[in-house]
Amino acid sequence: MAYDPKDVLRDGNSLLGAARQLLADHDRALAEVQRGLAPLRAEAARGQLASIPVERLKDVTGGRLRVGALEKAGFATVADVLGTTRYRLQLVPGIGPQTAAQVHAAAGSLAEAAERSAGIRVDLERQDDVTTPLVIALHRLVNAGPDVPRARAAAERLAERLGPLTHDARPAGSWWRRLFARPAKRERAEKALTELAQAVEAEGSRDTGLLMSQASVDLLRPAVSADEAWIDFELRASDYQTLLAELASLEPAREAAEGFVPSDLAARVKAQPLDDTYRRVSLRGYQSFGARFALVQQRVIIGDEMGLGKTIQAIAAIAHLRAEGGTHFVVACPASVLINWVREIEARSTIPAHPLHGPGRDDALAKFVADGGIGVTTFATLPMLDVPLDVDVTMFVVDEAHYAKNHETRRAKTVASWCRRVDRVLFLTGTPMENRVEEFRSLVAHLRPEVAKQVSPGEAVLGAQAFRSAVAPVYLRRNQKDVLVELPEVVHVDELEEFSAADGAAYRRAVAAGNFMAMRRAAYAVPKKSAKLDRLLELVEEAEANELKVVVFSYFRDVLAAVEAALGPDAHGPLSGDVPPARRQEVVDEFTAAPGHAVLLAQIQAGGVGLNLQAASVVILCEPQVKPTMETQAVARAHRMGQVRTVQVHRLLTPDSVDERMLKILRTKTRLFDQYARRSDLAEQTPDATDISEQTLARQIVAEEQERLGTS
Template sequence: EETVSVRIDVDHPEPRTTALVIALRRIVEAGPDLRRAVDAAQGLERQLAGLLLAARTAGGRLRMALLGRAGRESALAAVTELRTLVADAVSKGVPMLLTQASTDLLRESSSDAGAWVDFELRSAEYYSQLAEIAGSAPDVEASEGFLPAEVAERVHAQGLDDTHRRVSLRGYQSFGARFALAQRRVVLGDEMGLGKTIQAIAVLAHLAADGHRHFLVVCPASVLINWTREIGSRSTLRAVPVHGPDRLDAYAEWRERGGVAVTTFDVLHSLPDPKKAEQHPLDAPAALVVDEAHYVKNPEARRSRAVARWTKRCERVLFLTGTPMENRVEEFRTLVRYLQPDLVPRIQGSDAVAGPHTFRRSVAPAYLRRNQQDVLTELPALVQVDEWEEFSAADEDAYRLAVAAGNFMAMRRAAYAHPEKSAKLQRLRELVTEAAANGLKVVVFSYFRDVLAAVQQALGDGGGGVVLGPLAGGVPAVRRQQLVDEFADTEGHAVLLCQIEAGGIGLNLQAASVVILCEPQVKPTLEHQAVARAHRMGQVRSVQVHRLLVADSVDDRLLRILE
């Protein structure tokens, strides 16, 4: 019960497993509104119980007549309080909330096939609900980052408003968002694949419900579109990209109308310096989120100085990074210096030598990290992430030429035509770097040999550790297995390059826990088979699948057709 994670087997559905999936689907479909309805109902029940008992005698004249004066006054006071309570609930839309929740729960069950398809698309939400209902949460201390009791208690006392959020959080994600709110200026250092972006959006949504209107996200250019899409799909907040030639107009519009401004490290320094909140409320965002915060570990760099200016002016700051300390404790001290300078003298190299738990306790007021194994019982077996990019200028030129020539295959790989300027390759390098920092093995799939050659060159130039392959159609079966064995036997991080038609069939790649797909496939079975090579029986870690995509391109169109 304590050590085995429940896994719902899609390939061998039994009647009772199907019944479980159908039952979970009702709760998943109801969404966050169901939790709000239950909380509202329980709150009203607590308030109404005593009042209804006290007001009951006011329901009949005879009973009122038999009461003494004090009893009548008490009953009438209870009636008045009841009327106020009900009116308040009506004004807050509670009747509609309860009606909608009841409708969602009483809706006729979906077909078996429909429930299973939905489970495959949204398995994370199903597993999250199952963990909550069954009480199969992971070790609490581990999922809370081994924080000292006094910090954990402060976080537990922090509320989290989900009015502007469109997605349910897993238990550890809710804790992470509340940690950021309670501690105000922190580093969230969760391992890759645990949803740092979702936790940051939950923080912004909570602050928006509290009346705040302006928020700022700073990130590498390679994930700017991802942030814009995630904010739009997972919250009701308005994302405003502050990037490109119209960035100053977008910035001015954000200051006037509010929302979440999303900008890059390179653009941040060119934006007007923020003023203190009490002097110019529109200049200082309610919260500043810095993604891939290890980019500012060098305090002398221009982007670091720009981030430092903004962090001084913002009351709440959230740094996101899966690699807060790549080489030396001093790098971590630099990040904390932006947030809580008073804490820096407490962070000593000797703490890191003493072990991760000792180090975490010493930096607890400003740092939270969970690893996959800490929260595995709440994680689905497969985490899929669409990595949306924008064409670089060189990419776009190559793409336009391919479109003009009517060359479909050239369109699909245009994003790699100029490797040194490729937006997709830049993001791929970032993903591999983060995987390397966490000791994870990576498999990179593409349909095209020349794309794999570009990837091989890009990773070789960046010193990305052991890069094997490409494992392609022309490679003999014995050599293929040798490559796979070498990949599995390499200690720690390694990268295996595979042509998807060759690597997607007949090989066991379960040593990998990160899969990168360089482009969407015309036949979805190709993609499924490739992912299944890593995500299979015996895989002890959850598998992360990153699909590299370019907005407003053939990638976008292919996804819509496949959907």
């Protein structure tokens, strides 16, 4: 033998002990979370049962119960029944001991079902004795680090494998056991010892023992104080909510999580393995499905709504391909999100990220070519990115892919060239069709020309099934409300403010001149007399009183300048197209890190794309936007996974003006977007659901307002 049997047994038992210890430590941490969940489940169940009429008890018993006597006695709901005793039920005329027992048992059965299905959401505003123990318990698991799931999986595998091997190999560990063992047992011991030695050597090369021991140490740290747990929850809410969704089984409906793709395709996707060796983050069920969808279909669009973690899904797919031997990956994105991509790759994976942009681009490219990893570049740099053809790029990812919808632009032509070069391509976009189905079709043409030919606008009008069958192989979309079951609600409020005299005069001049853009911002033409600006300041003051962060969006720089002058030097920003991407991220970081209340100003074109603004729970839109998707994107930057507060969206509008005219016309565009892109489905197609261009919109509104005001 090339190894000492005693050493092999010692090392094998040590590894087995570390695996079992980790499983026990992790189980204790999980049990602590479940104890924290129990009172919240019971509370949620009681609220649900209070809305269920007592008549529904008949459904539990197949209609055998007569509940009329209970209703006459004042028992209106199932909660009323659970709130009393069997003896009290027996005092109801017409209810005997047997019926009382059946009624109570049926109510208990409904209570158990309600607790199992109760949705649990941690509310930052409710830091009481019921919720706090759960947050403290979650803190232990969240702060144990991203390697715990991998360590747990290794421990389960080793416990299952090494337990029998160490048991069977024991006779080979000493001369007297070998002497008294039967021949068959000695032979089995030698075989087990050989397998055990191989397993110990293999796990040693992977540092599995160190991985499990470190995870156990992290799980055994003392519980933190309530204040520390809540502060950490607010800073890392996304991690807490992801873990809570997993442990509380807060899974969305299967069809919604799978984007309503056909069942045969869904089955193939779910059968696809997803290796997590190079991944350092747990995935939600719908995220895992999205990554697998990209792997199975190879050339696809993930069009999930903003805030659902499209970046993480792309990283998960890349990590799997890296585990299969892929070495080089390229991500193309707007400059505004390049830094965010690099950060996410570094935080969520063990694959090196190379920012291929800016002054150090050449050196970074050389290192990327030599060492491999994920090269992250911008649309502007992509045409100049000289990656040698002998470098096998395993996957090409395009973020905000709708920017490549116009095939005549240099950007789109470069993206198309890379799509031809790389077998696996993943487009990420929350707005695959901004104005018309034809734009969605143009994106598909980059990936699967044969599918794009099937998705003609005429065919789409035929109905839901024709559209879905045409795009299913290449398109996956899920919505926040369908899959983020713990996401706080978003409250939309239209703030109607009449023109002041100065506003009205500026508006009439703009209408007379036929200046659509001047009409849109006339309400801020004289800031000191602006009714909209006064209301904006009131909203900011209210947010300050509640220590809430605010983000203010406008299309116009001069409007933001007026807001900035009114707010003073404490406002962050404004973010605009001419602010370098690195500085944009710095401004957002400063805004996020500011204690308590803060205000961030952003041009909606710059701040509504690619930036994470979940620190803000109040969103103010200075004026309605020509593209409904622009507003949707902007709001989704705050109302996204990890948000812990209800998001208030205030849109400032002036009645009997361009604002109301725009909203009336744009409802058609919003409905068209919803039907095709948002639901991955065409519920119905009405004759008036047609596109209208920005120029047509402007001409129509100007003409209507000139006629109304008599200035034509």
